[in-house]
Amino acid sequence: MRRARMTRTEDVRRQVLDEILDGTLAPGAQLPNEDALADRFQVSRATVREALRSLIAANYLTRRHGHGTFVSHAPMTRHALDATVSYTAMIREAGFEPSERVLSKESRAATDDEAERLDLSNGDGVVAVERVRLADRRPVVASIDRIPAALLSDEAMQRLDASLYVLLDWVGTPVRFATARLAPVLATDRLAKLLEVPRKSPLMQIEQVDLTADGRPVMLSSEWHVPDAFELLVNRRAPDDGSTEQ
Amino acid sequence: MRRARMTRTEDVRRQVLDEILDGTLAPGAQLPNEDALADRFQVSRATVREALRSLIAANYLTRRHGHGTFVSHAPMTRHALDATVSYTAMIREAGFEPSERVLSKESRAATDDEAERLDLSNGDGVVAVERVRLADRRPVVASIDRIPAALLSDEAMQRLDASLYVLLDWVGTPVRFATARLAPVLATDRLAKLLEVPRKSPLMQIEQVDLTADGRPVMLSSEWHVPDAFELLVNRRAPDDGSTEQ
DNA sequence: GAGTGGTCTAGACCACCGT
DNA sequence: CGGTGGTCTAGACCACTCC
Numbered sequence: 001m002r003r004a005r006m007t008r009t010e011d012v013r014r015q016v017l018d019e020i021l022d023g024t025l026a027p028g029a030q031l032p033n034e035d036a037l038a039d040r041f042q043v044s045r046a047t048v049r050e051a052l053r054s055l056i057a058a059n060y061l062t063r064r065h066g067h068g069t070f071v072s073h074a075p076m077t078r079h080a081l082d083a084t085v086s087y088t089a090m091i092r093e094a095g096f097e098p099s100e101r102v103l104s105k106e107s108r109a110a111t112d113d114e115a116e117r118l119d120l121s122n123g124d125g126v127v128a129v130e131r132v133r134l135a136d137r138r139p140v141v142a143s144i145d146r147i148p149a150a151l152l153s154d155e156a157m158q159r160l161d162a163s164l165y166v167l168l169d170w171v172g173t174p175v176r177f178a179t180a181r182l183a184p185v186l187a188t189d190r191l192a193k194l195l196e197v198p199r200k201s202p203l204m205q206i207e208q209v210d211l212t213a214d215g216r217p218v219m220l221s222s223e224w225h226v227p228d229a230f231e232l233l234v235n236r237r238a239p240d241d242g243s244t245e246q
Numbered sequence: 247m248r249r250a251r252m253t254r255t256e257d258v259r260r261q262v263l264d265e266i267l268d269g270t271l272a273p274g275a276q277l278p279n280e281d282a283l284a285d286r287f288q289v290s291r292a293t294v295r296e297a298l299r300s301l302i303a304a305n306y307l308t309r310r311h312g313h314g315t316f317v318s319h320a321p322m323t324r325h326a327l328d329a330t331v332s333y334t335a336m337i338r339e340a341g342f343e344p345s346e347r348v349l350s351k352e353s354r355a356a357t358d359d360e361a362e363r364l365d366l367s368n369g370d371g372v373v374a375v376e377r378v379r380l381a382d383r384r385p386v387v388a389s390i391d392r393i394p395a396a397l398l399s400d401e402a403m404q405r406l407d408a409s410l411y412v413l414l415d416w417v418g419t420p421v422r423f424a425t426a427r428l429a430p431v432l433a434t435d436r437l438a439k440l441l442e443v444p445r446k447s448p449l450m451q452i453e454q455v456d457l458t459a460d461g462r463p464v465m466l467s468s469e470w471h472v473p474d475a476f477e478l479l480v481n482r483r484a485p486d487d488g489s490t491e492q
Numbered sequence: 493g494a495g496t497g498g499t500c501t502a503g504a505c506c507a508c509c510g511t
Numbered sequence: 512c513g514g515t516g517g518t519c520t521a522g523a524c525c526a527c528t529c530c
Contacts, residue, residue, distance in 0.1 A: 073461030184430030215319030
């Protein structure tokens with residue numbers, strides 16, 4: 001019954017979030033000031049500010065200097081493209097049951113483009129997995145994922161059927177970031193057949209490089225998405241802080 | 247020559263960032279520990295942590311509990327879709343000179359869909375501006391933007407030729423967030439003509455709701471982008487903190 | 493065990509907002 | 512002006528990682 005670790009900050013965050021979610025704090029409502037919250041939760045003001053920080057980052061709250069802290073009218077969309085890197089989670093969020101079909105697995109030398117984007121030397125090997133993702137048995141995404149062979153032990157190679165994100169976590173290089181390039185393309189004959197859509201129908205192509213926490217590329221993904229299978233959303237925010245550069 | 251306000255936090259952030267950018271702190275390098283930095287910059291450790299916080303958020307740095315703070319190998323891409331809402335900035339970033347052609351401006355009642363997404367009542371008015379954005383005179387984006395008429399004074403209506411973001415700022419409802427839905431579509435005859443591309447060629451459609459800091463919708467945009475005009479990038483990050491919800 | 497980042501406190505003063 | 516959030520300090524102790 002015991003929760004793992006619960007810092008005071010998490011505790012305060014949790015309680016404030018609960019009040020937002022259950023409507024005690026309605027959208028537009030002003031929170032008590034930080035001294036009052038510190039007093040109420042029996043913590044220091046610094047702890048209150050730390051707790052509110054993450055709620056503000058997720059756009060649950062808005063602070064206005066010299067005025068107060070207020071409940072926002074719309075939180076960030078979770079499972080948007082920017083907020084997650086998990087495809088399975090996005091499919092599930094859309095209300096479908098995710099599954100997949102592996103088309104091929106191979107170990108080969110990286111192409112020049114792959115070597116460049118994965119920061120590999122000439123001749124280094126990659127493991128490539130080609131799959132079709134299904135949502136309730138309907139094909140929704142075709143993909144080719146490439147991982148540097150150097151990252152995978154023989155033992156890891158046996159686990160290629162599992163989630164590649166889980167695999168990368170398992171070998172000690174968990175994915176924390178990714179940069180995705182999105183482009184509309186027409187379905188080739190092969191993609192049309194795989195995804196069961198008409199030839200030359202529009203598809204969303206996503207070229208993605210997955211990175212560890214310190215920015216090292218560990219996977220290169222090429223994906224083709226059937227439109228309308230589920231929404232591709234992006235949370236955008238205007239720059240505010242840290243705009244030190246041009 | 248004097249910069250406006252310079253807090254100690256900004257000062258520390260600036261100095262550390264400078265060392266990262268000029269290579270004094272190379273990718274992978276470990277920073278001095280927080281006590282050492284506090285001593286060196288003659289500030290408290292809390293101030294050091296605050297300064298490092300934004301550099302970590304931008305992925306310039308990585309912290310590993312019990313180990314140290316390190317320079318990342320790749321910062322977040324600026325001018326990616328998630329990191330800005332300014333189109334002009336994105337076009338300029340791609341190395342082109344942005345301009346635009348206004349196709350129409352009208353004041354009319356909101357459609358049901360517009361009323362729903364802009365949180366308006368039945369019969370409320372909107373001001374709609376239809377434009378084509380050019381990059382070095384080449385058409386790259388066609389768009390229709392709709393703003394609730396109630397937000398715009400007569401005086402503001404005279405400024406519809408300026409950036410709509412600047413206009414919304416001017417009337418006191420600056421855009422801070424947006425939620426965009428991306429989908430690949432085929433060019434209709436009209437869009438093909440406007441964007442000077444073949445009929446039925448692939449376009450990126452972006453449906454976007456722009457929000458103020460407290461989450462109120464203030465503009466609805468429909469855009470159609472020519473692929474390859476410039477890259478549409480999205481920075482993605484795996485969830486780590488505040489994952490309190492499902 | 494030594495060294496690092498993570499959490500937390502109590503208090504101070506500053507900057508901004510509204511009236 | 513009073514009230515709010517913004518910045519900052521000096522110090523304490525905890526939790527994690529590596530040797």
